[in-house]
Amino acid sequence: MADEYDVIIVGSGAGGGTLAHRLAPSGKRVLILERGDWLPREPENWDANAVFVENRYVSADTWYDANGRPFQPQVHYYVGGATKFYGAALYRLREKDFGELQHSDGISPAWPVGYDVFEPYYLEAERLYQVHGARGEDPSEPPSTAPYPYPPVSHEPRIQQLFDDLAKVGLHPFHAPCGVMLDETDRDASACIRCGTCDGFPCLVRAKSDADVVAVRPALAHDNVTLLRGAEVRRLETDPSGRSVTSVVAVVDGSEQRFAASVVVVSAGAANSAKLLLASANDRHPNGLANGSDQVGRNYCFHNSRAFLAVSKERNDTRFQKTLGLNDYYFGDDDFAFPMGNVQMVGKSSAPMYRGEKRIAALAPMFALDEVAAHAVDFWLSTEDLPRPENRVTLSKDGDVVLTYTPNNLEPLEQLYHRVTRRLDHLGMHPGHLVPRDIYMKNDIPVGGCAHQAGTVRFGSDATTSVLDTDCKAHELDNLYVVDASFFPSIGAVNPALTVMANALRVGDHLLARLG
Template identity: 80%
Template sequence: MPESTDHGSTDYDSTDYDSTDYDVVIIGSGAGGGTLAHRLAPSGKRILILERGDWLPREVQNWDATAVFVDNRYVSADTWYDADGKSFQPQIHYNVGGATKLYGAALYRLREKDFGELIHFDGISPAWPVSYADFEPYYAQAEQLYQVHGQRGEDPTEPPSSGPYLFPAVSHEARIQQLYDDLRASGLHPFHAPAGIMLNEADMAYSRCIRCATCDGFPCLVHAKSDAEVVAVRPALTHPNVTLIRGAEVIRLDTDLTGRSVTDVVAMIGGERHRFHGSIVVVSAGAANSAKLLLRSASDRHPNGLANGSDQVGRNYVFHNSRAFLAVSTERNDTRFQKTLGVNDFYFGDDEFDYPMGNIQMVGKSSAPMYRGEKPLETALAPSFALSDVAVHAVDFWLSTEDLPRPENRVTLAADGNITLSYTPNNTKPLDELYHRIKRRLSHLGLNPHHLIPRSAYMKNDIPIAGVAHQAGTCRFGSDPADSVLDTDCKAHELDNLYVVDTSFFPSIGAVNPALTAAANALRVGDHLLDRLG
């Protein structure tokens, strides 16, 4: 297939900067911002989406493991710093659709108990200021929008739902079906993982998902992954009242003299500074960058940063305790689309460990180039045939447990204006407990959890702070302005027209992928904004 930069039949976005006044300005186009734009688009209100990145090009490298994992073709060149001032390159991506362009499309609901206070091994996971029942209708809508395929009733921790999945579960391929059967025989309750992919149902015009091995961590060349660009932004742009400006890095938000309303959204576009005005301004730049923007917007009225009178902006950063590993079998694993199975039997603990542990799911199928990109020193002398032999016999697992919000785990600004991310791991024992449980089970099934070459396709194993895929918590919502940044509608307590709709609003992160919750919340906030806009 020749290299292509085609982005679809129509390039919808506008570069007419003469129009600077909008009803809503949305900063970011991922699971939060993109989904919100989709909800607001039919209203006829003037909507502007400012996206720092560009369309992610559709090209042969989308499915090339060397390009993605060795050359880091789609990773931003940002420089961030840790608490000691040491620089690192975050595994972050700036494109229309945000982080969803390279996510694994595992679209889980938080469990009902995740919305309440939970006692963990290392402390308390705080209650949300709204209930699961408040979110449930929006989870259902988000599942429909993102075409989530799944099966109710298999997962023992599944929260209540108002109806079945509208799209049937993605079937297991032979090796994963065997694992599913073996796990059930061992007394566990494996389930079909909720997957946001497009299998060309009769009413859809998208390309058919071919269930390839390049979904998790890769862009989708055929636009068959349910990412925010494909299912939310592009449909929103068919409405003439919606404008997208790409390559627009928002550098600050200015307020009126009272400090109560954002008046100007200041963005750098093509090396020039532009100002945009919105009756409502919505930040959805990702938990770290949203905090950065608010902190950079300090003024006389907001000396510690915008919306930061409580000193909570940037604090309580969470991103999951995660581990990926290979289980190597004597049997071949020729699975292409591996991310169809999950296990939550240990999510809230068991008889031996009376604290929540978390989620077990599959990760995208490994390949030799991934190993070289992830562990270049360890694999430098390994022949390609040896690495390929490991890959063809491996089954790949991803474990997620909850890290707890800590005020000292936070985003601040370095002297050069870039992000400093201070993070000390916590609540790590549940991850070890979860790993030991699945390791014992797999050993009995003839699978050897093999750590010679650990899977670290996203970052490293265990995942360090450079792995920002599940970042959340830096602008938490709550009822009390003293310990939160946003109210329950995700409006800043201290400003009349500023909202945040990415995962920054999470008070806690649970132990499942956060994308569906971000999308559901964007729909929830979208309904609030539609009421407000009349």
């Protein structure tokens, strides 16, 4: 006999964890099924070699590309999901991102609801995840009904110089929105110590606003919320009509267990959520659960991104580097009429990240590795890849993820890179010394990078072209929802986490009304 709950949530990351937090005060019985465990607090949390070279926290999963070649995806299974390792850059999508946009390589489709629907939930998500920022600096900034809940994180001297130099050449740098528990007016009261290890590292002092710390742990303070760790959900079973999920089947401690709830919410990440629905095929859903439209797994996006370091003419002793953003080229400029994207700083690189990196070693004897690290200023460029039905998740004969992906809309990334690099001499950098960040950031990010994955279970008003309705409920089932970035019809060019969080709050309100 299956255990019964009001809501079962599969996954505890930005979507699932935030939803659990929203539902917790209601008194409804909520079960979170998390494949991983608590991430251990240990010295290796802040060890670049352990995190980036040894892949200490990366899943041992094997996925396959379209040609059947295996690769290890850069995914992490812990309470809090991908947010345990994200850079806590919590941007809103731009208002225009919700409409149809012409790109150099095609159309980015409109969302079925507008920015106005998301705006109040963006505001709530910024409060929940303690986002620090400053309205009015970013020329592409969407409208907001209130200021950021916390003041912007101040720039350290070298980044402040970069900020000033960008302004001098006529650009509009801004304080990047950061989700950290930082009080710069009271060091003793601040959890964040500005160690600089947000991006790609777990936070040893739990001062990063990740879904574990901000959402799941507070939700568990309510007796009606249960977290079951080490529970890998394998499939969803339905009633004979195929209209309702009756059992969530998970492997726990090596044995199969069944759980039941009035509502089932999937939030396992774009690839794994699609995998679960495809693996749940039955007589009523022969092509996969909720897949009458043949859209489950399709339209996989994960941004066209590039990370590189420039060698500063002055030392860069910055520790917390992700305080600056630039969106002047987000929607194009006079010389390129199509959207380009977002420029931000990536976490400060260090010498251990360079071990074995041939491009950086090529700078020797001009620079030793420690000198490269001391002078490195690290940039991250993010542009939009377009949803294409042939870019998709399918399953191998053994049920493993097969990720078929052909890059598209690449010209905006080259255009954005050119605009940044041509300015370097005016920004106190050596223009001839540009080095891809290949150890962790994998310039350009390959399909195995898996960061910012979205789009495989898109929402929409038309059941023939989408999987979910506008409340993120499956068109074909009465009690199945999806709240990770799978629901995105398009990905924009900024980090997707805040949009996932805002949407989880929005769907949470819908579920509270549904459950009474």
